[in-house]
Amino acid sequence: MSPLEPFGARLRRAMDERGPLCVGIDPHASLLAEWGLNDDVAGLERFSRTVVEAVADRVAVLKPQSAFFERFGSRGVAVLEKSVEEARAAGALVVMDAKRGDIGSTMAAYAESFLRKDAPLFSDALTVSPYLGYDSLRPAVDLARESGAGLFVLALTSNPEGAEVQHAVRPDGRTVGATVLAHLARENAGQEPLGSFGAVVGATLGDLSSYDLDINGPLLAPGIGAQGATPAGLPAVFGPAVRNVVPNVSRGVLRHGPDVAALRDAADRFAAEIRAAVAAV
Structure with a gap:
């Protein structure tokens, strides 16, 4: 099966044509209740189908949170498979928010679940955690490159707890988060118009000018809306890298x-x- 055009190229085109917005599909119990739906597989299916119907033909990216589907077992995963298929058919790129991270054959199996082109849950990109060491992600990096998919690697996340790991200073004087960004810049070197290996960088973090965000790849930015960040505030956070930011809005x-x-x-x-x-930048 031939690979897709690289994710970075497809994302750049989608952002230019549809605008740089990622909408999360987060069917947690309280939101199902707000919609008047039961917290069951039928409610999950109605919720997901409605979101896909509403926005998959107009936004650049949809980002289902796999945990909210997995909690219903195999029937929930079946709903997730259908949602991914329908979203991609409508023209949206799908970023699977699964935050997988492991070593060796286990990491390879996670990669095959989401990044192999004939996999039932194949997605255009996958969120992954590098905190078993960046090179533990190599199976996912290699398979993503082979299949034309991408990764979003947790680097500087919006949750307060993330700072105890991501802001920790290594013996070379560089923070762990900055080290992750540097790895991604190397993965994306020479890729045009945009590399396929992005970072997750929270939109709520304030001035990030001390970090080199120019990784020649996308920056998935949670925190717009319910967490307090605003579209107008993006340039102050991301500076010149704002053109490569994919702001995520869920609630x-x-x-x-x-x-x-x-x-x-x-x-x-x-x-x-x-x-x-x-x-405006």
């Missing part, structure tokens, strides 16, 4: 469901605000 869009038109309007508003903020 800020999803709280408008189950009305399809309201979901679309919310996604369109966020996309327009993000595009205007990036254009």
